[in-house]
Amino acid sequence: MRPMRPYTFYVVDDDDFVRNLHVKLLTDSGHRVMSSRSSVAALAEIQENPPDCVITDIMMPQMDGFELVQRLRKNPALEQTRIVVASSKAFDFDRRRARDLGANGYLQKPVPAADFVRSLVAIIEDKLELAYFGVRGTLPVPGERSTRYGGNTSCVTLRLQNDRLFILDAGSGIKRLSGQLMAAKKRVTGKIFITHPHWDHINALPYFAPLYVQGNEFGIYGASHGDQTMQDLIAAQMDGVYFPITIREFAARVYFRDLREETLMLDGLLVETMLLNHPGTCLGYRFTYEGRSVCYITDNELYFEDMPQYDQHFVNRLTDFVRSTDVLIIDTNYMDDVYRQRVGWGHSSITPVCQLAAEAEVKQLHLFHHDPDQTDDDIDRKLDLARDKLMELGSFVEVRAPAEGSTVIL
Numbered sequence: 001m002r003p004m005r006p007y008t009f010y011v012v013d014d015d016d017f018v019r020n021l022h023v024k025l026l027t028d029s030g031h032r033v034m035s036s037r038s039s040v041a042a043l044a045e046i047q048e049n050p051p052d053c054v055i056t057d058i059m060m061p062q063m064d065g066f067e068l069v070q071r072l073r074k075n076p077a078l079e080q081t082r083i084v085v086a087s088s089k090a091f092d093f094d095r096r097r098a099r100d101l102g103a104n105g106y107l108q109k110p111v112p113a114a115d116f117v118r119s120l121v122a123i124i125e126d127k128l129e130l131a132y133f134g135v136r137g138t139l140p141v142p143g144e145r146s147t148r149y150g151g152n153t154s155c156v157t158l159r160l161q162n163d164r165l166f167i168l169d170a171g172s173g174i175k176r177l178s179g180q181l182m183a184a185k186k187r188v189t190g191k192i193f194i195t196h197p198h199w200d201h202i203n204a205l206p207y208f209a210p211l212y213v214q215g216n217e218f219g220i221y222g223a224s225h226g227d228q229t230m231q232d233l234i235a236a237q238m239d240g241v242y243f244p245i246t247i248r249e250f251a252a253r254v255y256f257r258d259l260r261e262e263t264l265m266l267d268g269l270l271v272e273t274m275l276l277n278h279p280g281t282c283l284g285y286r287f288t289y290e291g292r293s294v295c296y297i298t299d300n301e302l303y304f305e306d307m308p309q310y311d312q313h314f315v316n317r318l319t320d321f322v323r324s325t326d327v328l329i330i331d332t333n334y335m336d337d338v339y340r341q342r343v344g345w346g347h348s349s350i351t352p353v354c355q356l357a358a359e360a361e362v363k364q365l366h367l368f369h370h371d372p373d374q375t376d377d378d379i380d381r382k383l384d385l386a387r388d389k390l391m392e393l394g395s396f397v398e399v400r401a402p403a404e405g406s407t408v409i410l
Contacts, residue, residue: 005236006029006030006031006032007032007051007052007053007121007124008031008032008033008034008051008052008053009026009031009032009033009034009051009052009054009055009120010021010033010034010035010036010042010045010046010051010053010054010055011023011026011033011034011036011055011056011322012035012036012037012039012042012054012055012056012057012060012065012068013035013037013055013056013057013060013086014037014038014039014057014060014061015057016037018057018109019035019037019109021113022035022055022086023035024083025113025116025117025279026117026120029048029117033119034049034051037328039060039062039063039065039067039068040062040063042054042056042068042195043063043068043071043072043205046072046078047072047075047077047078047082048338050077050078050080050081051081052081052082052124053081053082053083053084053120053124054072054081054082054083054084055084055086055120056068056069056083056084056085056086057085057086057087057109058085058087058089058094058098059087059089065085065087065098066097066098066101069083069085069098069101069102069103070102072102073101073102075147078162082104082105082123082124082126083102083103083104083105083106084104084105084106084107084120084123084132085098085103085105085106086106086107086108086109086111087106087107087108087109088108088109088110089108090108091248092187092215094106094266096164099162103122103162104126104161104162105123105161105162105350106162106397107119107120107315110227116139116197119367119385122161123161123162123256125410126160126161127161127410128158128159128160128289128290128292128294128295128410129157129158129159129160129273129407129408129409129410130156130157130158130259130327130407130408130409130410131156131157131159131406131407131408132150132155132156132173132178132402132403132405132406132407133152133155133156133157133171133173133174133176133404133405134150134152134153134154134155134169134171134172134174134176134404135149135152135154135173135368135369135370135401135402135403135404136149136150136151136152136153136154136171136200136369136370136372137149137153137154137200137298137299137331137333137347137368137369137370137371137372138153138200138272138371138372139153139200139372140152140153140171140172140372141372142243145375146375146376146378147296147376148376148403149370149376149379149401149403149404150173150403150404150405151168151260151404152172152173152175152176152404153171153172153173153200153201153204154168154169154171154173154195154200154298154368154369155167155168155169155170155171155172155173155174155176155177156168156169156173156296156329157177158245158269158287160267160268160269160289163186163189164189164267164268164269165189165190165191166190166191166193166266166269166287167190167191167192167193167360168193168195168285168296169193169194169195169201169202169298170192170194170201170202170203170204170205170208171200171201171202171204172203172204173202173204173293173404174204174205174207174208175204175207175208176404177208178207178208178209178210179209180211181209181210182213187215187216188210188213188216188217188252189216189217189218189278190210190217190218190219191218191219191221191266191267192205192218192219192220192221193221193222193285193296194220194221194222194223194230195221195222195276195283195284195285195296195298195299196222196223196278196280196281196282196283196290196299197225197233197234197280198280198299201353202233202234202237202313203237205234206237206238206243206245210252211250211251211252211254211258212250212251212252213252214247214251214252215252216252216253216283217252217253217254218250218255219254219255219256219257219266220234220252220254220255220256220257221255221256221257221259222258222259222283223258223259223260223275223281223282223283224258224281225280225281229256229258230255230256230258230259231247234247234256237246243362259273259283260273260275261273261274261283269285269287269288269289270288270289271285271287272285272286272287272288272289272321273285274286274317274318274321276297276299276300276318277301277311277314277346278299278300278301278346279346280348282299282300284296284297284298284300284318284321285396286321286322286325292326292410293324293325293326293327293329294325294326294327294329294410295321295322295325295329295330295362296329297318297322297328297329297330297331298329298330298331298368298369299331299333299346299347299369300318300330300331300346300347300348301331301344301346301347301348302315302318302348302349302352302353302356303352304340304351304352305352307343307370309343309344310366315356318356319356319359319360320340320360322356322357322360322362323360323362324360324362324363325360325362325363326362326363326364326406326410327362327363327364327366327410328356328357328360328362328364328365328366329366329368330348330353330356330357330365330366330367330368331347331348331353331368331369332348332349332350332353332367332368332369332370332382332386333347333348333349333369333370333371334347334348334349334350334371335349335350335378335382335385336349336350336351338371347369348380349373350385350386350389351389352392353365353367353386354386354389354393354395354397354399355393357390357395357399358390358393358394358395360396361397362397363397363398364397364398364399364400364408365386365390365397365398365399365400366399366400366401366402367382367383367386367400367401367402368402377400380401382401383399383401384399386399387399408409
């Protein structure tokens with residue numbers, strides 16, 4: 001099958017059999033390929049005619065693959081060229097070394113022929129995968145009334161190439177993610193972002209099995225509450241009273257970082273934060289990668305404009321924060337009529353959420369954090385009402401109610 005778009009590759013490997021095999025697999029798939037058994041010769045040719053992707057071994061004479069990656073990355077003209085290390089070395093150290101020097105991916109040889117081209121194209125296209133593991137708010141909802149959208153509480157992931165994993169909240173949905181990661185039987189490195197320490201956003205973290213596996217590594221990020229740090233907050237629910245295992249039992253390397261309204265860069269992902277309108281300290285996040293962005297705004301209360309609590313300054317700031325994002329994941333806990341009976345509970349309803357999305361001109365609006373009293377049919381109706389409201393506003397924003405287990409590729 002011919003690819004939808006052919007790419008240009010340069011294969012560097014002193015093993016003639018492997019190099020010729022990789023060239024054939026790529027050529028048979030419709031791509032243009034150059035190759036060399038000499039890393040020194042390859043360096044000059046690549047700099048003269050930059051390809052879309054360089055595939056290099058590590059253990060080569062004259063110049064090893066790490067040095068080749070380092071030299072290529074020093075050339076500004078090769079900024080858009082993807083570099084993939086393909087090596088029989090299976091050590092985590094070498095994977096990290098390749099990434100730190102600027103490689104976009106690492107394939108362990110021998111790479112199955114059926115996966116080789118697909119893996120390279122995925123690295124070149126560098127997609128951002130957004131996945132939902134829990135979409136409910138407040139409490140898990142088991143049973144027949146939640147079979148389509150799922151009953152787990154807040155947990156969403158962002159995945160980038162090169163095994164970069166970002167986890168948003170640790171509601172009951174993180175247990176499903178835990179099972180997926182453990183089944184893969186691979187070392188896991190990830191960043192966990194907590195919006196706030198209410199139960200439905202942290203109470204399944206102790207059940208996240210990768211935290212108990214030696215060799216894994218996780219950073220846990222979130223806002224402190226007064227003199228209580230994020231580490232204090234997580235440790236408190238695992239103090240031996242509420243849960244029998246303490247954080248001292250984590251076998252993975254786990255570190256904590258307190259956040260406020262700030263901007264930081266983590267593994268190539270730009271992370272921006274904003275304080276939200278919810279009891280206690282709650283952070284909203286904007287994640288940006290290679291021109292694509294996802295905003296995660298839960299929990300947050302948006303008042304109707306006719307209410308005395310309405311704060312135009314906050315709405316303006318939030319509108320600017322989420323402006324033009326590819327995906328806005330936002331607390332849409334209530335129907336409008338129910339919300340008016342629950343003002344001050346810290347959650348939003350359809351109309352102000354749609355007004356925000358329309359004014360900010362977001363591309364996709366994802367309704368999230370559904371009330372535990374709502375059935376799947378209620379969420380369907382909420383989605384229909386949101387579509388009607390956006391049409392009434394003259395907005396072309398696409399609106400969805402993602403189900404647990406669904407993914408979006410950006």
